[in-house]
Amino acid sequence: MKRRTVLIAAAALGVTGCATTAETPSADRATPKSGGRLRAIFAGGGTNETLDPHLSNLFVDAARAKALYDKLADSGSDLAAVPRLATGWEPNATLDVWTVRLRPASFHDGRPVTAEDVLYSYRRITDPKRAFRAKASLEPIDLAASRAVDPGTVEFKLKRPYAEFPNVLAAFGAYIVPKDTETFTAPVGSGPFRFVSFKPGSSLLVKRNPDYWEGAPHLDELEILIANEESARVSALLGGQADYAHELNPATARANEGRGKVEVIRLRNSAMQGFVMKTDKAPFDDKRVRQAFFLIADRKELIDGALSGAGEVGNDLFGKGAQYYPSELPQRAQDLAKARALLKEAGQEGLKVTLDTSPVAAGFVEAAGIFKEQAAKAGVTVEVRVGNKDTYWKDILDGGVFASYRSGALPIESHLSQRLLSNSTTNATHWKHPDFDELYLQAQSTRDPAARSALFQRMQRRLYDEGGFLIWGFADWIVATAPTVRGVAKDAPANTLDWARFDRTWLA
Amino acid sequence: MIRSWLARRLLLGVAQSAAVLVLIFVLTEALPGDAAVALAGDSPDPERIALIRQAMQLDRPPAERFLGWLGELLHGDLGRSLVTGRTVSGYLADGLGVTLLLAALTLSLLVPLSLWLGMLAARREGSGLDRLISSTTLAVYAAPEFALGVLLSTVLALRLGWLPPTAVGGVAVDPAVLVLPVLVLLARPVCSISRLVRAGMLEALARPYVAQARRYGVPEWRVRWLHALPNALAPAAQQLARTCDWLLCGVVVVEALFVLPGLGSVLLDAVAARDVPVVQGLAVVFALLTVLLNLGADLVARRFSPRTELTR
Secondary structure: OHHHHHHHHHHHHHHHHHHOOOOOOOOOOOOOOOOOEEEEEEOOOHHHOOOOHHHOOOHHHHHHHHHHOOEOEEEOOOOOEEEOOEEEEEEOOOOOEEEEEEOOOEOOOOOEOOHHHHHHHHHHHHOOOOOOOOHHHHOOEOOOOOEEEEOOEEEEEEOOOOOOOHHHHOOOOOEOOOOOOOOOOOOOOOOOEEEEEEEOOOEEEEEEOOOOOOOOOOOOEEEEEEOOOHHHHHHHHHOOOOOEEOOOOHHHHHHHOOOOOOEEEEEEEEEEEEEEEOOOOOOOOOHHHHHHHHHHOOHHHHHHHHOOOOEEEOOOOOOOOOOOOOOOOOOOOOOHHHHHHHHHHOOOOOOEEEEEEOOOOOOHHHHHHHHHHHHHHOOOEEEEEEOOOOOHHHHHHHOOOEEEEEEEOOOHHHHHHHHOOOOOOOOOOOOOOHHHHHHHHHHHOOOOHHHHHHHHHHHHHHHHHHOOEEEEEEEEEEEEEOOOEEOOOOOOOOOOOOOOOHHHOEEO | OHHHHHHHHHHHHHHHHHHHHHHHHHHHHHOOOOHHHHHHOOOOOHHHHHHHHHHOOOOOOHHHHHHHHHHHHHOOOOOEOOOOOOEHHHHHHHHHHHHHHHHHHHHHHHHHHHHHHHHHHHHOOOOHHHHHHHHHHHHHHHOOHHHHHHHHHHHHHHHOOOOOOOOOOOOOOOHHHHHHHHHHHHHHHHHHHHHHHHHHHHHHHOOHHHHHHHHOOOOHHHHHHHHHHHHHHHHHHHHHHHHHHHHHOOOHHHHHHHOOOOHHHHHHHHHHOOOHHHHHHHHHHHHHHHHHHHHHHHHHHHHHOHHHHHHO
16 A cells, blocks of 8 residues: 555645646755754654664654663764764774763753763663673673773773774664663753653654753754654655654656755665675575676666666665775676676576565565566576565564565675674575684784774675675665755764764754 | 343443454464564674563563463453553553544534535435546545545645645644544545435435325425434434544554644554554454444444345
C-alpha cells in the first residue's frame, strides 16, 4: 500500500507545481535571525517512542536526542570524530588508556556536566542486563577500571589498544545523561534545547537553552512532528504545516525541485546500497564467483532504476567520502565477458542463486529485480525472494547466501569492526579471516595516523578484491525545507553532527 | 421472547470474542520473528536479541504467556507493552480519542446525508436526478480511500489552499484539519447506505400495505416516512453497524494519510513491533465493539421490520 500511495502522491504533486513561479531561495549568507518556532517532520516509531536517548534507534530518535542531549564527540561530515562535550582526548603510549577532558557545560537544571555523569551514562548503556544499541560500540571500554580523575577529566581504561577510540565517544546513542537518571518523562540534558512537552508518536516540543555551551540556538522553539507516510510529510511541508521534512522520495524531490515552494537538499553518501554474499557458503565461498558478481553489476543502471538517479556509484567498498576511504582504486564497471570467464573457471556455468530482499528499505526490491536482469546476461539465474520486512535483518544475518543490504554512514573503522572481524556481532558476509583481524588490531595499536591509514587501506584493498560486499551505490538522503529556513547543512550525511542540527538553523 | 433472544446473542458474542482472542494470539505467534527481533531492527546482534527476549520474558512458552495474559485480563488488566512498558490501556486511551472523534463526526453527517440522498433518489425513481445520484455514488464508491484522499488533499489543500493538508500539529490547534479525513471517511459509506435506503424504499413503496395506506388517504409524507421508511431501514442499519466497526476499528489508510494517530495506527505499529500485549488489547476492544454494534443493529432491524427476522 505504502508504495502505491507514494507514487500517486508524486504524480499528483507534479501537477500542482505548475502554477507557481520559479524562485530560488537565497543563499545562507545572511546574518542569522533570532526567534520563531521551526517545525520539523520525520518518520517515526509510532506510539512506541520514548525520550530515553540510550534507546535511540530511528532517525527521529537521533534528532530528538540531539536537541536535548550531547555526546562527548560526534561524527563530522567525513565521519571523523569531532569533540563536543569533550574538549580533547589524549592516549597513553600503548593506546589503551585515554584521558578525556570535558568542557564547562551544564545540564538544563543548572548542574554541571561532570566525569561522574559520563561514567554513569556509559555504565547504564553497557549494563549487562540491558540491551541498549550503543552497548556493542562501548564494548572496548573497561568501565570498572575507568575513573573520574577530577570533575572535568575522565580516564578510560580500554581492554585493548584502540587508536580510533574517539569514534566510540561519537557512537550512535552514546548520550550523556545526569547521574542516576532512570526516567525520561521530563528529560534533562545538556543539549541546545530544553524539554517542554512530548506526545509519543506525534510531537516533541522543546525551547531554546540560553545557557548552551556552544551559544544559544537561534530558534525560540523547535517542534519535532511525526508522519510516517512520505506523502503526508510532503503535504505538510507544501501546505505550510511544517518547515523541514526529512526523508523524501527521489521522485517527489524531482517534482518539487526548483519550483520555489520548497528547497530540496540532497545529503550525499548517506546510505550505502549493496548486496551481501556469504563468503563461507556455496557458491560464494569461491572468490571467483564473488569477483564475477562484482563484474555483473551495472551500477549506473541500479542507481537510475532503484534510486531514481538519486545517488552515486559505489566501488564495493564502504564509506565513500569518509576518512581512510581508498578513493584511488579504479572504479569497477560491468564486464560480462570477464564475469562469464570467471564463472566458467570456477565451474559455475549456469549458476542459479536466490537473492533475498524485502521492502524494508527504499529501492531494495527494485534493485533486486534489476540485478536479476543483469545477471541473466552473464548466464546466471537469480531468483528473487521477497522476505518479511520486520524481521529481515535478522533473517539475512545467517540465512540465505545472497541478500539486499544497506547501511547508514559510519566511520570506516566501525564498519570494519562491527561487520568484518571474526567476532563481529553483525557479520552478514561471514568474512572471517584471522590475518584480517590481525591487521585490524595492528591498525588500532598504531599511533602514527599515516601508518594507520596505510593499514586500513590494505584491509580495504583486500575487500575490494575478494570481499563479500557488492556495494553498487551510495544513496542521497533527501530533506526539504520551506524557503524561509536557513542554515541547514548540505554536506552532512544522515546521522553525522551537522545533520538534523536545529540549533544552527534559523527562520528568515 | 426478546429477552431470551438477547441473552442468546450476548452469550454468542462472548464466545465470538473469546474465539477472536485465541485466533489473534495464534496468528501473532505465527508471524515470523518476535518483538525482540523486530526491536533489534538493522542491528540484529544475536546476543542483544537474546537479552531483549529475556527481558521481555519471551523465552517463556507461548501457552504460558497467553494464560498469564488472560489471567490479567480477567482482573481487568490489559497488560503492558513489551516495547515501552507503558500500559496497554494507556495506548488504547491515546488512540481512542482521535478515532472516536472521527467516527462521531462521520456518523453524525453520514446518517442524515445518506437518508436524504436515498429518499431523494427513491422519490424520483428513474428521473435524471436519480440517475445522477446513482452513477455518482457508484463512481465514488469505486474509488479507493487513499486515491480519494490524495486527490482531495492535492486539490482542496495544496492547490486551492482552502484546508490544511494533514492533521499534523493536532486537532486542538485547528479543527479544520478534520474536514478532509471526514470527507474521505464519509465518501464510501454514504454511497453504500444511500443506495440501500433507495432500494429498500422502492421495495417498500411497491408493497400492498403501502398501496392500502394510500387508498385510505394517508398523506404521502406519512406513507413515506412512517410506513415505507422503517422497512427500508433494516438493511441500512446493518450496513451502518458494519460502517461503525470500520470507523472504530481503525481506518488505517486515512489515519496514515492525514497523520491522525488513532487506533489504526496503534495497531499497525504494534503488529510491526510484534508487541503482542498491545495487539491483544486492541483485539479485545475491537471484538467487543463489533459484537455490540452488530447486536444493536439486529435489535434495530427487529424493531423496524420484524417480518425480515421471520423470513430468515
